[in-house]
Amino acid sequence: MPAAPPPPRKPNFAWSLLRNSWRQLTSMRTALVLLFLLAVAAIPGSVLPQRAVSPEKVTAYYTQHPDLAPKLEQIGGFAVYASPWFAAIYLLLFTSLVGCVVPRLRDHFRALRTVPPDAPKRLERLPQHAVVEERADDPAEAAQAAASELRKRRFRTRVREQGDGSWTVSAEKGYLKETGNLFFHFALLTVLVGVGFGHWYGWHGNRILVEGNDQGFCNSVTQYDESSLGPRVDAADLPFFCLRLTDFQAAYQTTGQPKSFDADVEVQTKQDGPWKARHFTVNNPLRLSQANVHLLGHGYAVELRYTDRFGAQQTKVVPFLPTDGLFTSSGVGSFPDVNIDPKTNKRDVNLQVGFEGVFVPTVDPAGGATSVFPAENNPALFLTAYRGDLGVEVGNPGSVYSLDQGQIANGELKKVSGDRPQRLTPGQSWTLDDGTKVEFLATRPFATLAVRYDPTATLVLAGAVVGLLGLMLSLGGHRRRLWFRISPRDGSGSLMEAGGLPRTDYPGFAEEFGQIVGAARGPDGGTP
Incomplete structure (x- = not known):
């Protein structure tokens, strides 16, 4: 069972x-x-x-x-x-x-290792078909001649002898299309891998660098305004170099649109090494051995000097951030370490001073703290003074470009300058109600820098180039197959039949097929 x-x-x-x-x-x-x-x-x-x-x-x-x-x-x-x-x-x-x-x-x-398939039995069913009625040579010679012509046109060919005495020629071309497709996809994978590893092992930092030898910085996480290290990078891995901005030139069109930005810097690449002058622009970054320094933007820094009630002076260079395209800029000058009694060497935190300001490189003649042109044609500084506890000792994170609004709201920091800001031009001073004085000494340009290191930038570039070449091959290649069947005729000579099949959309295939058949007919031409 x-x-x-x-x-x-x-x-x-x-x-x-x-x-x-x-x-x-x-x-x-x-x-x-x-x-x-x-x-x-x-x-x-x-x-x-x-x-x-x-x-x-x-x-x-x-x-x-x-x-x-x-x-x-x-x-x-x-x-x-x-x-x-x-x-x-x-x-x-x-x-x-x-x-x-x-x-x-x-x-x-x-597919590359596979020989072209043999000719189908009924070539007349193919999209392209032609018959040459008479040929003077025998089938073997005609097949070899057709195969030779196809090889000249870079077709992969295979000549076969059939059991009935006929010969067939199989030809195929257009593998570069798929090769280009694969190149493009592998290039895309290369770009993705490069971007990923660049994120892991790369780093970047942003810094506002004010003109002057006293405003330089070295490549350290603590000296960047904002920085980000890849997951595989430690702060100790950053290479050594120092920068200081020696000159900055900005050119504008009459409409106020920027025309060009150029920065001159001095670079030190070794501890206690020499400083070397370098020049770079927006589209031409400063290239160092393990980092590139890009120029992103610029603005103006205000140089303020404050004299407290005991006659002690402090000078600060404060970058003011642009708020519009004409460089109306805002910023804050904070003086927490002032009004220290020389007899007791003690400081009253309620006598700290801060200045909120708006800098205008070209003041509007109609009035108001707005700029009408980005270059320093008629600069003015509008200051509002505050006295009290600036809140810097609390330990809460805050912006260096604005005062602590919480301190102002709870009354710890009070306005002492009246209802309207005080307007100053370079060289002017302003005496406050307690006899202290603030002076607007001058302005300095600053450059916004992005320092970046990407170890896979070359790999990503190579991937992009290979991807473009692969896309061109893919768009320019056309897969097609051709077959010839040469049969012996009674007596002498042979009969040639040809067929063609485009594997992809190829509008020029009919013309190419006609040229190949015409060339394969031989010098006698045959009778179509």
């Missing part, structure tokens, strides 16, 4: 779901959708200011949009490329490309 057949296996739902999900993820359609999503996700990074590139613009955005900015901060709008949702799209795209390219590479390698 035969054994009963085994019961049918129950489908594993979890395995089926996982397999189908993987197939969907590694399909070309999904890869294209993810690539499109990555491009769309990068748009906010181009529209919104990014903290990693320009923190001062983020601060200005908070000032201009106090309600919208916190909501954008919650979803990573000011750090798009470090947000979880951008990383998720990035990793899904990488996985999809790997799962898509590896099988295609295997199939392409197999």
